[in-house]
Amino acid sequence: MKIGKIGERALINEIAALVAKTADKQVIGIGDDAALTPVSADCWLATSKDMLIEGIHFLLPEITAKDLGYKSLAVNLSDLAAMGAKPRHAYVALALPPETEHEFVLAFYQGMLELAERFNVTICGGDLVASPGPMVISVTVQGEVPKTCALLRRGASAGDIVCTTGPLGASAAGLLLLTHKIQCSQAVRTAALQAHYRPWPRVEEAMWLAQTGMVTSAIDLSDGLLKDILEVLEQNKCGVLLEAEKIPIHPAAVKVAASLAKPAWELALNGGEDYELLCTVKAAHFAELARAYEARFAQPLYALGRLTAEREIRMITKEGKWEKIEFTGFKHF
């Protein structure tokens, strides 16, 4: 069967089953944002690897070389954040059409270095090859996290509060601005494109959350809230009840959605590429954690619902209307 038909989830499950046969039992591998391997007595080495393809994950020349370098590292650091890990090293493999300008390649690295410097990440190596087709970027990042602190997708249970580190939908709004003719203010355009091209990985927030010991599971929001939360629900065998009016929607997403006569929550729920952290916290701890988080980061930890024993995704609106919802987020195949 063609992979386009079998789908990403089923294919990953088949690969995971094959690979599990020979896996080192000490490794936490496929099924999280990064793999955790034991390299020292106290710390996990967290490793993540994302591949970006021209025409699928980015469009040239719409995105500048600098933004592309920045974003290629940012999406990988976001995976480390989802594990609570401190980033350490990055490795970059590029497949480049031979007609690529060498200034483009240097600007790509400059954009990446801007972010690398911010988080003390060393770019240690990689590979440069010729591409007969699209540009391909593969970044591998390594970080470390104390064994007592690592965040995983599993560990949550019904009753836990679901929360996120920031408002959603702005990156999807940015993508809509690139692909549709939309009238909006310069401020909205700037905010949406910034979110799309320069997502800020929640590394510091995640490390802080991890060391509180109060977070029961975590994932980064890359494919869209609904698709990503499904991963958490599957691993923890539970469902979720989202409160529509509590879902933080980015003001730029509200404006762009309005001008397309779309409901703004569609961008927040299915848009993707938010690179906020989604995590769960025991209900008894949430108020204390949210207070401390806000004191530390001067921004709220947004509660947007709670996990349920019923294995469904449901949303309750302000008017008290309940809806069972389906995700329409990014599909890899």
Next chain:
Amino acid sequence: MKIGKIGERALINEIAALVAKTADKQVIGIGDDAALTPVSADCWLATSKDMLIEGIHFLLPEITAKDLGYKSLAVNLSDLAAMGAKPRHAYVALALPPETEHEFVLAFYQGMLELAERFNVTICGGDLVASPGPMVISVTVQGEVPKTCALLRRGASAGDIVCTTGPLGASAAGLLLLTHKIQCSQAVRTAALQAHYRPWPRVEEAMWLAQTGMVTSAIDLSDGLLKDILEVLEQNKCGVLLEAEKIPIHPAAVKVAASLAKPAWELALNGGEDYELLCTVKAAHFAELARAYEARFAQPLYALGRLTAEREIRMITKEGKWEKIEFTGFKHF
């Protein structure tokens, strides 16, 4: 300037200069087969990352999915071998055209697992994305090597003996069999295609050589002896005098070259993809090391020349004729 014009070496040097500004001084980064990062008191973490592109590095359907999986891991393990490192973990990112059969993907992993099991490598994760163009494979491997043992490209000096772990040219002969109509025996065909599709990374030999403390530099032979040795010469500011009749040429390369009326040493010197280890040893240690190596592995450590203070590549033939030679090996751009 287009990267096709500026060339791989100049581009890597520019990137290395950019990246060096923010590099952790404890990291041994760009310029070796793998990067070495400190993760524990006694050991380096060695990380390498190679990207393979359909149409450039492999041809479909010529190569089977199983062989492709095997080879994708083998070329990465060979990079770890060049550092003397013991392989531990692998991460696999695949960009797949949506019409790829899912059996192809599973067979790819089966081929990879064959080799992974042999060296106790755990496949820990990766990424699956859709490709609008060619298939792209990016593998990252991690290994570990005691800080006292790591092999680097630098460390050699004039007078050191240059040696390799096996005969050369068979993989290039295999590629010629795929791209030319050549008459040869089934035994030659099998040996050449085996070398091309199923290279054996010299992991055990490299770890053994590393712990002797007698190896002054090492590199794996991926792009061809002449191109790869240039890396060693540049880093050690020296030249080399090769002895033509001592260069071990694989019998399959001799046969295939003969049927094309080519000199066999061309395949051995410029063919590439041998994945043997090339290393240097102090002249005073070589005889002892070669004896111990042969006793341990039941195969010779082939001496093929020595490093010189004159910064040239020269070859001396059986007849005592000296030649200055130029490499024509694989160019990445």
